Structure formats: structure tokens, C-alpha cells
Amino acid sequence: MRAVRCTSLALLSLLLGGIASISARPASPTVEIESGTLRGVASAKLAVYKGIPYAAPPVGNLRWRAPQPVKPWKGVRDATQFGHDCMQLPFPGDAAPLRTQPSEDCLYLNVWAPRKRSPQLLPVMVWIYGGGFVNGGTSPAPYDGSHFAEKGVVFVSFNYRLGRFGFFAFPALLKESGPVGNYAIMDQIAALKWVQRNIAAFGGNPREVTIVGESAGGRSVNVLVTSPEAKRLFIRAVVESGGGRDNHFPADPLDHPAADGRPSAVQIGINFARSMGIDGTGAKALAELRALPAEKIVNGINMASMMRQASTYSGLILDGKISTQSPEEAYEKCEQNPVEIMIGSNSADLGTAPGKTLDAIFAPFGADAGEARRAFGAKAGDDPSAVARKVGMVETMTEPARFVAQRVAACGKASYVYRFSYVATPLRAKLPGAPHSSEIPYVFDTIGESSWGNFGKGLTAADYKMADEANSYWVNFAKTGDPNGAGLPHWPKYTPKGDGLMDFTMNDGPRGGPDPWAAQLDAVERIQN
Secondary structure: OHHHHHHHHHHHHHHHHHHHHHHHOOOOOEEEEOOEEEEOEEOOOEEEEEEEEOOOOOOHHHOOOOOOOOOOOOOEEEOOOOOOOEOOOOOOOOOOOOOOOOEOOOOEEEEEEEOOOOOOOEEEEEEEOOOOOOOOOOOOHHHOOHHHHHOOOEEEEEOOOOHHHHEEOOHHHHHOOOOOEEHHHHHHHHHHHHHHHHHHHHOEEEEEEEEEEEOHHHHHHHHHHOOHHHOOOOOEEEEEOOOOOOOOOOOEEOOOOOOOOOOOHHHHHHHHHHHOOOOOOOHHHHHHHHHOOHHHHHOOOOOOOHHHHOOOOOOOEEOOOOOOOOHHHHHHOOOOOOOEEEEEEEOEOOOOOOOOOHHHHHHHHHHHHHHHHHHHOOOOOOOHHHHHHHHHHHHHHHHHHHHHHHHHHHOOOOEEEEEEOOOOHHHOOOOOOOEOOOOHHHHOOOOOOOOHHHOOOOOOHHHHHHHHHHHHHHHHHHHHOOOOOOOOOOOOOOOOOOOEEEEEEOOOEEEEEEOOOHHHHHHHHHHHO
8 A cells, every 4th residue: 555655646746747847848939920920949048930931932833933922821830840951962971961851842941039038129140051052951950040049149040942943044034024043042132031021020130130151151142242132131241261252153144155155044054954855945945844853953963063064053143133243343343232241261161273283383373473382381392282272272262251351341341351270179180270161160159069070079178168259259240240249359350451360270269460371362362353
């Protein structure tokens, strides 16, 4: 009898404990937006909403059309899970693997906000992922926006169409109404317009929006900063390893060959149709293209294969409406949208110069070849491939970032430059510098929660401190247009005379001062102009 009684008391205790646990959980938050009511998920500090449609599914006859309005729903829509990432062939070994099944129905966004509402609307950050415009999405673990929201900003991420879904031109499309070609950028603009209309419902200020992008996302930021269609949708911008000059995958003209002989985007679309066995260029051929299964449109393209498919995939297009000129041209003429900018690259970023010998690598510098060699410290006996990577990186990423900062400052807006040189403690024996995209888990402060860079075991207090500091600089910039804040080493504003930057160094933490690579950048600048 006593045993039965004890068991009953134990069960009652467990039951009451379970009830107490359930009652202690934060109630599921709800929010009313233009298209209906959303139910998200709450923690002690945050309210998070995922899988929010910002445009109609771009499927069927909406394939290769500008994003269309969302159909309102009745009742309460569940917003606790990510929507599908956009259709693609995932890239093996991707440091930020998708956590959804890719689909053509993918125009969804996510919002992280403080659970306790501030009396004033908060600044907003909008994330644009990279992936070469053929891979990527919002579901990867490193892109969790929690730490931004915990520091007082409303954080948004969104999906945009990729590959041939995101960039495609064809003669019959030119006869349809609306812009043609840059559907990925149209999606980005549609998401930013959604933010303008809806973010106040989450506690965000539509007048204080900062866009942040890395790699293809950074290149997107440069396009948006210089697009007349994106004017007044944001006031600040962050470009992480996004270039800024025309020397890195220049956009294709819409309907005529480029001056350097590259085919038009329309011709590339015709090439793709023919590769699918579709003849003609009229409405019938377009209908056949729109009827192809999504896998046929992908056709095996991803970051590993995109260069081999240049004859049937265009990438960014100078369409005359979304993109009226290259970012470099716009920056040169001060015709960009007037926004503050923070821009930079990594110490072992992407890029390689042509040439298999030192003489060949430095031949493009002409009469300045000797000076360029000295600037890069290249000497007889050096591995030409290593020198080519360093020269190519400065040409592709490092100098273009300084160029953008120079032009933004010259045109009257604040600019800040960074170099991310930090390598996580367990990876230092393997890596000579910070590779492309490795700053992301520090900026998001997700190094302890993500698999990025295969950190594995061995992260130290210094690694976590760097992540917290990087995250704080980005938050401060979104809040004030200045990355500096209490307790952080000073980040100098960029001026051409001072040529300063913030270097996130491997051993000494963030250090502001003159750019130690200035001579290399100067040498490259002379051949860029």
C-alpha cells in the first residue's frame, strides 16, 4: 500500500511539474500584417516568425515574372517553420547547408524581434545571403538572427530566386508587361517593400532599415544601392566581400552583345531553350519553357558548375530598369542612392590573377610591374599560384571595397572599411588567413551554434569574444550609422587621406588604423582606372 501511495505521489509530482513547465513557457506570439495574422514562437527574450510569404509563389505562368502580391489568408497562419529555400542543386560541402527542401515556391521571409516591445520603433537589419546567385537560402543555422534581436534590432532574412529562375531573358519575355531579366533583384526589392509596409507590426522602424549582404548578397547590395528602383527603401548598407567594380562577373546587356563580345542575356536564354530542345523565340516557346520541370531549369547548375554553363546562364543583367548601369559607373558619377555604407573583405578572400609565372602575373601592371611586385612582396622563388591568389584577391575584393568607400565618402556619406583577418583557434594550423565568408558566424555571433568552417572542438574565450564584438559593430552601424560603441576598440571613419580601416586581427582583436595593404591597393587601383 505504501509503495502504491509513493508511486501515486511521484506521478502527481511529475504531472504538476509538467503543468508548471507548460505554464512557464512563453505564449505563442501573434501579429497582424497586411495579408493576415501570424503565429510565431517565443523565448524569454525573442518573438520569431518564419516562413512569411512576401510574394505569391512564382510558379506556372508566374515563372519569370516580377513578384506578385500575396493572396490574403483567413484565420491564423503558422509561422514557426522556415519556408522552402529557393530551387537549386545544393553545393556539396557548403559551409551553410540548407535545412529545407528547395522548391520553386520559395518567396518567404523570417523576422526575429525582441519579445518585449520598445516604446520606440527599433532599427531594422535585412540579410541577403550569398551563394553565387545559384545557391543559398535563409534556413542555414549560421544565419539565425537571434543575437541581433537580443541587442535591440528587428532582424529580417528572405529568400530570392536563384540561377535561371532568378536571371533569365528571352525574346517573348520582352513583349510581356513589366521588367525582364533580374527576377532575383526584383524579389529583393519586393522584400524590402514588404518591410516598409509591415515591419512596424513587429516593432521595427521602416525609416531605419540597413541591408546586409555577403558575396552574391554583397554584390546584390551594390546593385540595390545603385538601383533607382530601390531608392528610399533603406538608409544604410553593409557589403561583405561583394566587390564593387566591373572586373568581377560584369552584368550582361539585356538584348545586345557587350562591348567585349559577351552575348546578350536574350541570346543566352535562346541558347538554354535550344539545349532543352525548344525551338523558336515566341509565345509558344516561352510556354514550353515555363512548362519545364523545375529540375530541368536548374539543369545541374550550382557553385561548382556555373562557370561551365556560361553559354546558357547569364547572371546579373543590365535591364535598363532595375539595373540601369553598373555599380562602378554609378559610384563614379555619385549617382548611387544616398546611403551610409560599411564595406570590407577577408584576409584570404576569393580571387586569382591569370598567369603561371611571376612575370605573367604582373605583366598587366605595365610600367608599374616592378613597383607592384614590391608592394606584394613577390620575389624569385615564390610560388606563383600563391602570388596569383593574393593579387587576384586584391583585384576582386579588397581594392573594390576601398573604391566603394572612397566614392561614398566623396559623394558626402559616411563610409567604414573593414578587413576580417580572424581565424578560429582550432583552425589556425590549417588556414593562413580568413577565407571567403568565414566572417559570417562572427557577424551573426553563431560560432558556437553552427557548423560553419568545421570549427569542431577547441573554440576559446577569445573566439567567442571576437564574435560578440563583430556582432556589436554591425548592430551599432544599423542603429546609428556608426559601428563604434561603448567598450569596443575605435573604428575610424574612412577618408581618402587617412585610408583607415578596422582590421579584425587574429591575435590582437579589432584594431583600427591605416591600411597596411595600402601599397598593394594603390598598385591595383592604377590599373583599374
